Each structure stands twice: as C-alpha cells, then as structure tokens.
Amino acid sequence: MVNDNSPAMVITGTSRGIGNGMAHFFLGKGFRVAGCSRAESTITHENYIHARLNVGAEEQVRTWVRSIKNDFGRIDILVCNAGYAPANLLMAMTPGDVLEDLFRTNIAGSYYVCREVSKVMVLQKSGRIITTSSMAVGLHEEGTSAYAASKSAIVEMTKIMAKELAPLGITCNVIAPSMYMTDAVQKLGDKVIDRALDKLTIKRKLTIEEICNVVTFFADPVSSCITGQVIYMGLVC
C-alpha cells in the first residue's frame, strides 16, 4: 500500500462491469480499494487487494471483512455492487433455484457485507455505505419480477440500516443506475437494449464517471446529513 492515510474503500463485484469501473476510478483518485468477486482479480494496482468469494456465503464474507480491517486498519466507504440480473423470465416460468440463487446473491450478499462492514464502522463512529438498486425497480417491466424484487429489497434494507446507524455518524444510501454497458447487458442484444433505453427519461447509457459522481457525493464528508436516500440515474421514479 502506498498511502495508509488515504480513504479505505470496499467494493463488491469488481471483476467486471460497474464494480470494475468503480474500482479503477477510485484507485485513480488515490483511494485504497478492497474488492471481491467469484473470479480472479482483473485489477493490478499497488493500492488494490482482491478476494475471491461468494458474497452469498456468510462465513466467507465475515472472514473477508475481518481481513480488510486487518489490512487497511479501517473501512471508510462500502459500495455494495455485487449482483446480477438473470435473463428475463415471466414469473410463471422462473424456476425456484434461479429465484433462490438470485436472492442469495443480490439480497443476502448485500445484507451480509453491510452487516459485517457496519460492525467495523460502528467502532469508528464513521462510515459511508452505498448499496446498489436498479432502474428495474421503477420500470416494473415484465420478465423482471425476481430481479426487481431483489433490488427493491435493497432499497428497504438500506433505509432501515440508515436509521439504525445514524446515531454513530454512518450514512447509508442507494444508487440506482439505469443502463451501463457491460458484457451481460451486451448479450441481451441491440433490440432489448434499445427497448430498455426507450423507457428511460434520459435515453442513453451511463458512463462510469456519472455513476462514480453519485458515489462520490454520497461518500463526501460534507454529505453527512444525506442518509436513507435513493438516487435513480436516468429515470424519473
């Protein structure tokens, strides 16, 4: 680690997509970043440490967060980004194992990471927790019942967490991005992507800088009175 005094940030789901972009962005700003994914790290940087784990596995998360505390000494910012969207399936066609795996990763995964990191932050009496919802919550599109439900749960969880942790100076907020181009989104095909973009208020894909701008706002020390809020990007909800 180059600078032990620089802010310590945890981001889940850093192997690709928004998490990967976010990690690169904040490393470029001089942050120390701890990331995780099920795959090997795709980031090489002297201020980055990586763990391979499944955020839906409670024990793995517990051990991981402890190791970050030992390595960094503190955790200033958590971005719960890890999650996925299965292929669009009507509820009547969604298998139980797809539903359960989705809820385990998207809801329980965020829950476990937030729980363990909050225990570090309560001892610091400071911290910023940012969870990730989705435009799916506002669009109520057919085929997204499981995914949108999981992202809606994240909003409620975060608002309650915000009230619980407020007395100790920890803020908890939600970022809900619209369309960001990732490998997974690309696989949906141009037709699906164009249809989704057409439903947005701002009908274009987001940039990583725009997403990180919202994270930066939530994480800023001056945003200490901003908690329990959801910023939907590109969509009026």
Place this chain on the structure above:
Amino acid sequence: MTREKALQLMQVSLDSLQRSGVLKERIEVSSDTVILGSRSSLDSLGFVTFISDLEERVSAESGRERYLVIGDIHSLNADQTFLSAAILAEYIERITQ
C-alpha cells in the same frame, strides 16, 4: 481463554465504550449482568458496538481471528429471553479452546 478472562475483557470493552461516549454510564460486569435483554443497560446499537469491540479484544488476546456469532451464542441459552455475561463468557471460553 477462561471464563474469568472473558469477563475481564467484557469489563475492559464496556469501560472503553463508556470513555468514548457510546455508553452513558459505567456498567459493572458480573456473571449475572444482563448483556442483551429488557434489563440490559445496552441499547441495540450499544450491544452491536460492544460485541464488535469485544470480538476484536478476544481475537487479540487469543492470537487468532475469532468471531462472536450471535446466533451461536443464543443456541447455548435457548430457554432464556436474555443473554447474561456468564453465558457470553462460557461461549467465549468454548470458541477459544
């Protein structure tokens, strides 16, 4: 780690939380002290802070990473509606053996 040592660490932890302002008043720890329950002096956030702090102290004292898992603690005391310092000390003794 013995139960007596675990009780000592609880006292050290609670004293440090009082000095830092998390707790308003000093809590004197004995075996009968209620840590979690309606008769506890700790509110929910105070309990979380205490357990997190105690976990670090137990890890440091035992020289190994230790995790105080609330669900596992309660499994020792399924018939009670509160967690006493004695039960917590017994649990810490068990996980540090």
